[in-house]
Amino acid sequence: MSTDEKKLEILSNEVKSSIGMLPIVTPSLYRSIFEEYAKKNHIEIEDENKLAENLLTQQCSKLTTLQDQTYKNANTLSQNTSEAIEAIENKDDETLKQILTETKKLREEVDKLRESLYKDELTNAFNRKWVHDKCLKDHTNTFSENGTLAIIDLNYFKQVNDTHGHIIGDKVLIFITNELKKIGSPVIRYGGDEFILIFKENVPIKKAHTILNKLRDSILSKKLKAHSATFTVSFSFGITAFKDGDLLETVVEQADKDMYEDKIQIKKRVTGI
Numbered sequence: 551m552s553t554d555e556k557k558l559e560i561l562s563n564e565v566k567s568s569i570g571m572l573p574i575v576t577p578s579l580y581r582s583i584f585e586e587y588a589k590k591n592h593i594e595i596e597d598e599n600k601l602a603e604n605l606l607t608q609q610c611s612k613l614t615t616l617q618d619q620t621y622k623n624a625n626t627l628s629q630n631t632s633e634a635i636e637a638i639e640n641k642d643d644e645t646l647k648q649i650l651t652e653t654k655k656l657r658e659e660v661d662k663l664r665e666s667l668y669k670d671e672l673t674n675a676f677n678r679k680w681v682h683d684k685c686l687k688d689h690t691n692t693f694s695e696n697g698t699l700a701i702i703d704l705n706y707f708k709q710v711n712d713t714h715g716h717i718i719g720d721k722v723l724i725f726i727t728n729e730l731k732k733i734g735s736p737v738i739r740y741g742g743d744e745f746i747l748i749f750k751e752n753v754p755i756k757k758a759h760t761i762l763n764k765l766r767d768s769i770l771s772k773k774l775k776a777h778s779a780t781f782t783v784s785f786s787f788g789i790t791a792f793k794d795g796d797l798l799e800t801v802v803e804q805a806d807k808d809m810y811e812d813k814i815q816i817k818k819r820v821t822g823i
Contacts, residue, residue, distance in 0.1 A: 559742055562584075565580065565583050565584050565587055619659075623656060623659060626652075626656055627656060630649050630652055630653050630656070633645065634646060634649045667679060668680035668683070668684075670739040672720060672723060672724065672739075673723050673724050673727040673739050674724075674727065675727045675730075675731075675737045675738060675739040675745065676736055676737060676738045677738065677739060678738070678740065680736070680738060681738055681746070681798070685748060686798060691797055691798045691799060692794075692795050692796060692798070693792050693793070693794055693795065693796050693798065694794060695751070696751040696791075696792065696793050696794055697748055697749055697750055697751050697753075697791070697792055698749040698750075698751070698753050698754065698755060698758050698789060698790070698791050698792070699746060699747070699748060699749070699789070699790055699791075699801050699802070699805050700746065700747040700749065700758055700762060700787050700788065700789045700805065701740070701744065701745070701787065701788050701789075701802060701809050702726075702730065702744065702745040702746070702747065702762075702785050702787045702809075703743065703744050703745075703785060703786050703787070703809055703813065704722070704723075704726065704743040704744075704784075704785050705783070705784045705786055705817060705820060706783075706784075706822055706823050707719065707722070707742075707743040709822060709823050710722055710823055713781070713823065714776040714777075715776075718776045723739075723743060725783075726769070726783065726785065727739070729765060729768075729769055730745060730747060730765070732765070733747065733761055733762075733765065735747050735750070735753070740802075746802070747762075754791070755789050755790070755791055758789045759789060762789070766785060766787075766816075769782075769783060769784065769785070770783075770784050770820065782820075783823060784816060784820045786809050786810075786812045786813035786816050786817075787808075787809055787812055788804075788806055788807065788809025788811070788812060789805060789808060790804040790805040790808060
């Protein structure tokens with residue numbers, strides 16, 4: 551992913567969060583909000599039209615590949631079904647065993663295909679689609695069960711990119727993802743350097759705080775390498791409980807407020823990378 555694509559991803563996620571509660575969004579309104587966030591973050595996108603064209607081409611290519619694979623799997627399943635029916639009618643056990651083996655392989659391919667739809671390409675964390683399909687009710691933005699949500703935001707991530715470059719920045723995101731996965735709860739990359747953890751109902755806010763504080767201290771004790779230099783990374787977090795029927799945006803907003811309070815406190819203790 552290019553630098554401009556990274557910038558565009560960060561801006562897009564901020565804009566999406568901002569307009570989430572609006573009942574109607576017009577193109578001009580979206581653009582004005584986008585420009586406001588771009589100005590706030592001091593971000594300029596060079597040759598936006600060309601970048602948008604490239605991104606559209608990439609997405610179309612992914613969709614075409616997905617469509618081709620789905621069509622291939624559907625045809626294979628249809629053929630296996632026809633052959634299985636014929637084998638049953640002819641009491642051909644050998645053919646049935648062979649079809650069973652092929653069908654198991656097909657199921658594995660379908661599972662991998664489904665999994666790819668829910669994974670962030672860089673970090674291999676879950677993406678927003680996973681949240682919508684697995685945690686929310688159909689056609690709504692409301693949770694389908696009770697639980698605890700934590701939002702995690704890296705501290706001084708811009709400093710990492712500016713000092714050591716975006717390749718090291720990407721490695722930091724992968725490192726943080728792998729560390730968060732050690733907790734055992736689903737990890738979602740929600741934005742550029744922003745992650746979400748979804749805890750089950752049996753993990754209350756206090757316990758989640760203890761878990762994340764311990765992990766943060768562990769990460770802070772580690773020295774990361776960038777060429778001949780070393781540095782440390784940290785994150786801030788906010789936690790809130792949610793109930794069946796609560797709106798995702800409302801829950802994230804509440805956790806976000808808690809996270810900014812935590813960021814003020816942690817930056818008093820951790821002053822850079």
